[in-house]
Amino acid sequence: MKNIIEIRNLNYGFSQKKKILKNLSISIPKGSIFGFLGANGAGKSTTMKMLIGSIPDEKKNIQIFGENLSVLYPEGFNRIGSLIDTATFYDHLSGWDNLMIISQLRSLPKSECERVLHLVDLWESRNLKMKKYSLGMKQRLSIAMTLLGKPELLILDEPVNGLDPNGMMEIRELLIKLNREEGVTIFISSHLLQEIEKMITHLAIISHGEIKFTGSIKELNELYRYSHIKIGLNDAQKHISEIPENYSPKLIDENTIEVTSRSKEDIIDLVRKLVLNHAEIFEIKSSAGLEEWFMEITKN
Incomplete structure (x- = not known):
């Protein structure tokens, strides 16, 4: 069974x-x-x-x-x-x-x-x-x-x-x-x-x-693993305007921007773009967990 x-x-x-x-x-x-x-x-x-x-x-x-x-x-x-x-x-x-x-x-x-x-x-x-x-x-x-x-x-x-x-x-x-x-x-x-x-x-x-x-849990993680990605970089306010709207960029604090993407390729493209614009990136991590996924899934 x-x-x-x-x-x-x-x-x-x-x-x-x-x-x-x-x-x-x-x-x-x-x-x-x-x-x-x-x-x-x-x-x-x-x-x-x-x-x-x-x-x-x-x-x-x-x-x-x-x-x-x-x-x-x-x-x-x-x-x-x-x-x-x-x-x-x-x-x-x-x-x-x-x-x-x-x-x-x-x-x-x-x-x-x-x-x-x-x-x-x-x-x-x-x-x-x-x-x-x-x-x-x-x-x-x-x-x-x-x-x-x-x-x-x-x-x-x-x-x-x-x-x-x-x-x-x-x-x-x-x-x-x-x-x-x-x-x-x-x-x-x-x-x-x-x-x-x-x-x-x-x-x-x-x-x-x-x-x-x-x-x-594995399937849920695969589905939402690229949502709520936090990028740590110096002078975040200066670089947030360089991020396309489809990433839904959000300024968290002076050194952190949160974005949402559809795939790891999107994250690679974004990081490349920021680096070419002389962004000093020191951290990239997912802040998402079940609570964030739950809110995303049930918001509509």
């Missing part, structure tokens, strides 16, 4: 006049960490709720493990771990007891609770009452709950939202570990682009219910 999730021409709205999702199509490769990126209200949570069946896929536009959701569920939940919105706990009970309640409901052995607590590095805190857990610890325990039963796929909606930088790093390292060492495919939504960029292998960018880009 090449793709673990296939969504084709998915439309959804709470009324006929206002669609939340518009002809949405994405493929999530098996073994990937797939980022589903968009601003708040773009349609991320609605899509993920449809994936787990809490909003019905009436026209059968979604397949997981090669099966329509109406065929996959409820047995398919044994192969999927999901965290949509915020998990709730019994605060007067320990982390261990909270896990045991879920494992018993699912007829899973006690050893599963021990396994997932070690995975999320909470074994030493297992007997601590939930009300004493930090937000980061609660988030890790939430992910531990999704890992009960050794799922092949995790569907996580904004798992680092509200965490401090250290908590974000812990969750990021955990997800990368699960993907690389356990072989779990992870479908993760977020609007925190700088954080998500550090872990994903593939992505889809959604804006106002429409997919604006989908593919691998």
